[in-house]
Amino acid sequence: MNSESRENTPVIRLSDICYSYPGGPQVLKNLDLCVMPKDRIGILAPNGSGKTTLFHLIMGLLPPDQGTVEIFGKPAVTEKDFAGARKRIGLLFQDADDQLFCPTVIEDVAFGPLNMGMSRRDALETSRATLSFLGLSEFEDRITYKLSGGEKKLVSLATVLAMSPEVLLLDEPLTGLDHDTRIKMFSVLRDLDLTHMVISHDLDFLTAVSNEVYTMKDGKIMPDEDIHLHRHEHAHILGHMPHKHKHQ
Amino acid sequence: MLEEPFAAGNSVIHRLDPRFRTAAAILYCIIVASVYSFPALGLALAVSIVMIRLARLELKRVFYRLLIVNGFVAFLWLVLPFTAHGGVVYQLGPLSLHEKGLLLAAAITIKSNAILMAIIALTATMPLAALGHAMNRLRFPEKLVYLLMLTYRYIFVLEQEYKKIIRAVRIRGFIPQTSVHCYKTYAYIIGMLFVRASARAERVYGAMKCRGFTGKFYSLAQFRASWKNYVFSCLITIAAAGIIVLEYFPHE
Numbered sequence: 212m213n214s215e216s217r218e219n220t221p222v223i224r225l226s227d228i229c230y231s232y233p234g235g236p237q238v239l240k241n242l243d244l245c246v247m248p249k250d251r252i253g254i255l256a257p258n259g260s261g262k263t264t265l266f267h268l269i270m271g272l273l274p275p276d277q278g279t280v281e282i283f284g285k286p287a288v289t290e291k292d293f294a295g296a297r298k299r300i301g302l303l304f305q306d307a308d309d310q311l312f313c314p315t316v317i318e319d320v321a322f323g324p325l326n327m328g329m330s331r332r333d334a335l336e337t338s339r340a341t342l343s344f345l346g347l348s349e350f351e352d353r354i355t356y357k358l359s360g361g362e363k364k365l366v367s368l369a370t371v372l373a374m375s376p377e378v379l380l381l382d383e384p385l386t387g388l389d390h391d392t393r394i395k396m397f398s399v400l401r402d403l404d405l406t407h408m409v410i411s412h413d414l415d416f417l418t419a420v421s422n423e424v425y426t427m428k429d430g431k432i433m434p435d436e437d438i439h440l441h442r443h444e445h446a447h448i449l450g451h452m453p454h455k456h457k458h459q
Numbered sequence: 460m461l462e463e464p465f466a467a468g469n470s471v472i473h474r475l476d477p478r479f480r481t482a483a484a485i486l487y488c489i490i491v492a493s494v495y496s497f498p499a500l501g502l503a504l505a506v507s508i509v510m511i512r513l514a515r516l517e518l519k520r521v522f523y524r525l526l527i528v529n530g531f532v533a534f535l536w537l538v539l540p541f542t543a544h545g546g547v548v549y550q551l552g553p554l555s556l557h558e559k560g561l562l563l564a565a566a567i568t569i570k571s572n573a574i575l576m577a578i579i580a581l582t583a584t585m586p587l588a589a590l591g592h593a594m595n596r597l598r599f600p601e602k603l604v605y606l607l608m609l610t611y612r613y614i615f616v617l618e619q620e621y622k623k624i625i626r627a628v629r630i631r632g633f634i635p636q637t638s639v640h641c642y643k644t645y646a647y648i649i650g651m652l653f654v655r656a657s658a659r660a661e662r663v664y665g666a667m668k669c670r671g672f673t674g675k676f677y678s679l680a681q682f683r684a685s686w687k688n689y690v691f692s693c694l695i696t697i698a699a700a701g702i703i704v705l706e707y708f709p710h711e
Binding site for chain 1: 586587588591608609611612613615616659662663665666667668669670671672673675677679681
């Protein structure tokens, strides 16, 4: 595949997706979504509107009742298709305790790289580099369950980034974080320059790290018109941080 | 809740390779469990005490751990002397105290204490993660190793969820008492814990799949065995041989 066509191939394309939890109401209804390379999408939607479900469908953790999932231009149906896709798409779970399951931090970060077939040495090197990129070098031998909530979240992010994904799916990355960790999460996302989709309830954060903000309604995903109107270019001190304007 | 009070330390035993210690503990325990003569058991007890001393553990804590096992052993003392027939020592009304039973109870007491002390000295002196890695390297079944590691990881999360539920019932005025309402509440609490644990397990498995998990675990741990480990292996082998000799080739 040449670079030209690669740039025009959607990284994620969902068509006519329906999903309902067993015995529950339909969460996603004929949902269509197309994510192009370099897209930075923010999703702002009420609880229970199916945001997390959407991410889990993309990762192949839940099978859609109807519709097709295409990842990097190829239809993904079987577990094998998704296994390939998961190496290129990283999902940060809402609850860090779901993501971190190894006794120590370094083992957890190296888990993905080792699964990708890296040698023990390369996996360690990659994991250390990732931890140091996130400023977590001294956490290497810490016991995961003893970390604070914010630390857990950053280590979770490290476990995802260690697999050098091309696309990031972040499920409420700011929940439960203190001010400093929020700033860190924000600057990491800004510096990474990956294709990403971020679920958050924090509008300032979303507009700062995304170039499009979507919302979910009636089981569908759509651009959020109201927020679009608000987007503007500006430059002032601390302008790169999430902030509020007085006239808003 | 779960602490590892013995894992921190810098004694001779703490510095030994976890693989050697785990293997030695298993071998030693199997041998001690299979001997019954008092000279052999005496030596085993002595060796275990020496190992506890070498590990420089807080004796009070070791003692409390031993108490738990000896609680069970106490029941044997209540039953065995009266049921294992052979050589009446004392007649207690309708009950007769048998020598065979007394000796058996004594042997089991020494044996269980020797084994427990060896386990404490050799394996409780390493963090559970190290034990898991050592077991992995010693080719224990993988499922067993990861069951242990994941249990260790998530038992704290479950504890937190349990505490959360308990807090939730307490702030709404729940007081444990003997009533149907109380039993029902406890049944709900336990049920809710199971539901949460299974939902958690599903999410963890999903997260593992997202990171390319296909059923095979890779271990990062690397062990390097220094000469001290071989000396230790020799010593424990000699001790084990001594126990066997005393068991099968008595002096008389």
